Amino acid sequence: MSGKVTLVGAGPGDPGLLTVKGRNALKQAEVVVYDRLVSPAVLELIPETARRIDVGKDAGHHPVPQGRINQILLEEAQAGHNVVRLKGGDPFVFGRGGEELQTLAQAGVPFVEVPGVTSAVAAAAYGGIPVTHRDCASSLHIITGHAKEGAALDIDFNALVRTRGTLVFLMGVTAMPAIVKGLLGAGMDPDTPAAMVERGTLPAQRRCSATLETLYPLAKEMDIRSPALIIVGGVCALADELCWFERLPLHGKRILVTRPRDRAGTLSDKLRELGADVTEFPCVRTEALLPCPAMEDALGRLEEYQWLGFTSAAGVDAFWSCLRSMGRDARALGGVRLAAIGPATGRALEAHGLTADLIPEVYDAAHMGRALAKAAADKVLLLRAEEGSPALTYALAEAGMAFDDIAVYRTFCDNPRSAELRKELEAGRFDYVTFTSASTVRGFVSAVGADADFSGLVGLCIGEQTAGEAQKYGIQVKIAEKAAIESLVELASRK
Numbered sequence: 001m002s003g004k005v006t007l008v009g010a011g012p013g014d015p016g017l018l019t020v021k022g023r024n025a026l027k028q029a030e031v032v033v034y035d036r037l038v039s040p041a042v043l044e045l046i047p048e049t050a051r052r053i054d055v056g057k058d059a060g061h062h063p064v065p066q067g068r069i070n071q072i073l074l075e076e077a078q079a080g081h082n083v084v085r086l087k088g089g090d091p092f093v094f095g096r097g098g099e100e101l102q103t104l105a106q107a108g109v110p111f112v113e114v115p116g117v118t119s120a121v122a123a124a125a126y127g128g129i130p131v132t133h134r135d136c137a138s139s140l141h142i143i144t145g146h147a148k149e150g151a152a153l154d155i156d157f158n159a160l161v162r163t164r165g166t167l168v169f170l171m172g173v174t175a176m177p178a179i180v181k182g183l184l185g186a187g188m189d190p191d192t193p194a195a196m197v198e199r200g201t202l203p204a205q206r207r208c209s210a211t212l213e214t215l216y217p218l219a220k221e222m223d224i225r226s227p228a229l230i231i232v233g234g235v236c237a238l239a240d241e242l243c244w245f246e247r248l249p250l251h252g253k254r255i256l257v258t259r260p261r262d263r264a265g266t267l268s269d270k271l272r273e274l275g276a277d278v279t280e281f282p283c284v285r286t287e288a289l290l291p292c293p294a295m296e297d298a299l300g301r302l303e304e305y306q307w308l309g310f311t312s313a314a315g316v317d318a319f320w321s322c323l324r325s326m327g328r329d330a331r332a333l334g335g336v337r338l339a340a341i342g343p344a345t346g347r348a349l350e351a352h353g354l355t356a357d358l359i360p361e362v363y364d365a366a367h368m369g370r371a372l373a374k375a376a377a378d379k380v381l382l383l384r385a386e387e388g389s390p391a392l393t394y395a396l397a398e399a400g401m402a403f404d405d406i407a408v409y410r411t412f413c414d415n416p417r418s419a420e421l422r423k424e425l426e427a428g429r430f431d432y433v434t435f436t437s438a439s440t441v442r443g444f445v446s447a448v449g450a451d452a453d454f455s456g457l458v459g460l461c462i463g464e465q466t467a468g469e470a471q472k473y474g475i476q477v478k479i480a481e482k483a484a485i486e487s488l489v490e491l492a493s494r495k
């Protein structure tokens with residue numbers, strides 16, 4: 001039986017600009033065929049189970065010819081796969097999406113098209129340029145600046161100039177001198193505002209604002225490269241007033257986020273919202289130690305404990321899996337009180353309909369231990385990492401509390417991209433690296449190699465213990481006021 005092809009517009013780069021429908025299609029994909037212009041952040045949304053086919057380049061770094069792409073789509077669909085064809089921007093705006101669908105139509109393969117946000121509008125918008133405005137443009141023209149090999153540009157400049165509308169040229173970086181010359185030759189005022197937006201909507205976006213006459217020398221000076229838009233028209237003069245994206249507090253800041261993959265989401269999203277260029281590098285992975293006879297035993301006699309303490313979401317997850325595997329549910333907790341080390345762990349409990357009775361004022365092991373010692377009158381059960389901080393049990397022991405401390409998950413470091421990361425680090429690719437625990441510092445250092453030169457690196461650390469660990473390796477530190485993600489984000493945006 002034939003599969004089907006969903007042609008999806010990936011948007012201009014910012015993963016938030018992928019449509020909901022596009023994202024859903026991606027979630028279901030078995031095979032994803034994608035282009036060079038699809039941003040890495042969007043590619044990260046491809047499910048791990050899906051096979052990826054990169055047609056943006058082959059071994060020789062030349063793009064796969066269109067005829068071959070059409071063939072790949074056909075073959076994959078005819079093999080019965082659910083294929084997503086992912087293209088930058090909107091598939092039908094200079095994306096050759098029409099040609100691909102024609103091949104499928106002729107072969108009788110079912111297909112669906114999900115439009116995307118085109119860079120022609122969105123990259124302009126992120127550059128502070130509204131493509132129309134009542135005061136200066138009542139039409140919008142999207143033009144390709146790409147000429148067939150060896151041929152001259154086939155553009156009717158006289159007609160374009162007569163429209164008095166906003167002109168947006170895609171694929172125009174190489175042909176820019178010819179485009180400018182064509183417009184001037186057709187009588188356009190050399191003082192007409194003009195701009196280029198390079199890598200629009202991405203954290204590395206750059207804008208070059210000029211006039212028609214000065215655009216070329218200025219863009220050359222800035223070394224503007226593809227992908228970039230050339231925009232010509234009165235609307236370009238609004239950019240200095242409206243460039244909201246460039247004014248975001250973390251715009252252009254390159255931040256390495258070292259959290260475990262499944263927990264990186266919120267921190268990365270928040271940093272991205274503030275304009276940061278985030279690279280996720282999960283140095284530490286957690287693995288539940290299941291089956292866990294010690295935990296099963298303890299959960300079997302939960303009534304013996306007055307408090308149950310969690311120091312991470314991973315611990316909560318391991319606990320819940322174990323409880324469920326025993327055929328029990330939240331009712332098993334009865335009168336047991338719940339302690340969480342911080343808000344993220346609290347949220348992990350909330351995900352199961354449980355509310356933490358206690359979260360210490362300062363979110364670390366020592367404070368949690370002291371808070372528990374104060375609140376508890378009876379035995380405490382701790383479900384945490386194999387190498388959990390002794391500060392917690394020390395505080396309980398000091399207060400004479402009875403407790404059981406059970407290792408329910410393990411953290412370990414492995415990341416296949418370590419060598420690559422080390423090169424980038426040593427080349428000064430990052431402004432900041434975030435550390436959310438002492439174990440992420442250790443994971444990071446062991447992934448990159450303890451002999452690497454960390455002195456140029458600034459670590460944004462959650463809490464004193466984490467910072468102390470980072471300093472051991474010569475990493476400069478900034479310490480978040482509260483040991484919580486929000487505080488870390490605030491720290492990153494502080495001047």
Ligand code: SAH
Nearest residue numbers: 089090093095118119170171199200227228
């Ligand atoms: N289908 C795409 C366009 C493909 S043509 C869309 O709708 O956006 C490729 C051209 O699009 C590039 O040469 C460049 O001019 C433009 N482009 C694509 N992504 C861009 C981006 N993030 N910023 C600026 N221009 C971009």
